[in-house]
Amino acid sequence: MSNWDILLQQIINGVSLGAMYSLLALGFTMVYGIIELINFAHFNVFMVGSFIAMWTLEAMGFAGQSHVLYGLPLAGILIAVFVVTMLGSGILGVAIERFALRPLRGVAGTAPMITTIGVSYILYNVVLLGAGADSKNYSNPMPNTAWIFGGVTLRLREVLLWTISLVLMVALNYFVRRTKMGKAMRAMAQDQEAARMVGIDVDRVVIITFFLGSALAGAAGLIFGLYYNYTSYLIGYTSGLRAFTAAVLGGIGNIPGAMLGGVVIGLIESLGGQYIAVRWTDIIIFSLLVLVLVLRPSGLLGRAAPTRS
Numbered sequence: 595m596s597n598w599d600i601l602l603q604q605i606i607n608g609v610s611l612g613a614m615y616s617l618l619a620l621g622f623t624m625v626y627g628i629i630e631l632i633n634f635a636h637f638n639v640f641m642v643g644s645f646i647a648m649w650t651l652e653a654m655g656f657a658g659q660s661h662v663l664y665g666l667p668l669a670g671i672l673i674a675v676f677v678v679t680m681l682g683s684g685i686l687g688v689a690i691e692r693f694a695l696r697p698l699r700g701v702a703g704t705a706p707m708i709t710t711i712g713v714s715y716i717l718y719n720v721v722l723l724g725a726g727a728d729s730k731n732y733s734n735p736m737p738n739t740a741w742i743f744g745g746v747t748l749r750l751r752e753v754l755l756w757t758i759s760l761v762l763m764v765a766l767n768y769f770v771r772r773t774k775m776g777k778a779m780r781a782m783a784q785d786q787e788a789a790r791m792v793g794i795d796v797d798r799v800v801i802i803t804f805f806l807g808s809a810l811a812g813a814a815g816l817i818f819g820l821y822y823n824y825t826s827y828l829i830g831y832t833s834g835l836r837a838f839t840a841a842v843l844g845g846i847g848n849i850p851g852a853m854l855g856g857v858v859i860g861l862i863e864s865l866g867g868q869y870i871a872v873r874w875t876d877i878i879i880f881s882l883l884v885l886v887l888v889l890r891p892s893g894l895l896g897r898a899a900p901t902r903s
Contacts, residue, residue: 596744596745600745602746603745603746604864604865604869605861605864608857608860608863608864609857610755611863611864612859613755613759613760613817613856613860614755614759614821614833614856614860615836615855615859615860616837616853616855616856616857617762617810617811617814617817618640618811618814618833619837619838619852619853620807620810620841620849620853621633621636621639621807621810621811622852623851624779624803624849625803625807626841626847627779627783627846627847627848627849628783628799628803629699631707631710632707632710633690633710634707634710634714634834635690635714635717636687636714636807636838637833637838638714638717638718638830638834639683639687639690639811640812640815640818640829640834641815641828641829641834642686642717643679643683643808643811643812643813643815643816644818645721645730646679646682646812646815647732647812647816647819648732648825650674650675651675651732651735654675656735661735662736662737662738668736668737672736672758675816676813679815680809680810680813681809683808683811683812683813683815684804684809684812685805686808687804687811688801688808690713690804691800691801691804692801694710694713695709696797696800718827718830722827725827729824729825729826730825731823732823734820734823736754737750738750751820751821752821755820758817759813762810763853766806766849767849769806775802778795778799779799779803782794782799782800783847814837815829818833836863836879837859839855839859839880840855840856841855842883842893843858843886843893843894844856844893844894844895845892845893845895845896848895848896850895851893851896854895858894862875862879862882866878866879
């Protein structure tokens with residue numbers, strides 16, 4: 595492979611990683627934009643989502659099989675798995691908000707954030723005890739169809755995952771920008787008390803925010819499993835931390851910023867691993883984060899709403 599081919603191949607890999615990080619970062623940025631809370635439980639909602647997807651595939655008869663589908667059957671299976679995974683993850687996010695965070699909503703200080711850390715460890719250990727410490731292989735229904743352009747390989751699974759991620763991100767952006775509930779979310783991001791005074795149901799908006807953010811985390815967990823063909827109780831920390839970095843890098847509370855940050859982090863991980871060393875990628879990622887925060891504290895695209903005092 596020529597140097598140009600290697601560069602293009604790593605860009606393809608980086609965009610694939612970036613799509614996953616972007617979906618996961620959107621959950622962080624939505625919750626922060628509405629209630630200014632860093633939800634560290636989101637790390638392991640992503641991990642649980644990958645297991646929900648694996649169990650759904652197994653329930654559909656793909657356990658232990660190299661059962662490959664094409665055309666409409668493949669599209670039907672992927673849609674069904676994404677729907678089940680996103681619903682399950684979304685319900686988990688709503689349960690976290692309702693039982694762990696709502697009682698603390700009026701509490702000042704770090705108690706709500708510390709609570710999300712506790713919930714994250716509960717999810718981590720429940721999956722560890724229930725599924726075991728070994729990595730679990732995905733029975734992937736997607737074919738290994740690929741197109742080769744010189745020394746560059748573009749696989750069908752990457753095209754499908756890009757398409758699915760783009761559809762979800764565009765749909766979320768439309769929802770937030772164009773629907774009545776989306777306008778209520780933006781109003782709350784500006785001023786929660788003023789939104790309450792004009793009749794916005796704050797609890798309902800918060801629940802929908804947690805549902806959507808967690809559903810996107812579940813979709814990212816499924817993409818992780820389909821891309822890497824495995825899952826584990828350990829995947830939440832590394833992927834979640836990079837997605838959180840993407841949200842901050844783009845401007846936490848800013849939906850387009852989370853998308854941009856995810857792609858940037860994915861490209862850094864891919865290109866850094868190729869041209870420098872894999873062990874240096876985290877140093878590069880977090881050094882860039884520190885540099886951006888020093889020079890532009892609001893992130894690359896800025897916060898969508900001012901921070902309330």
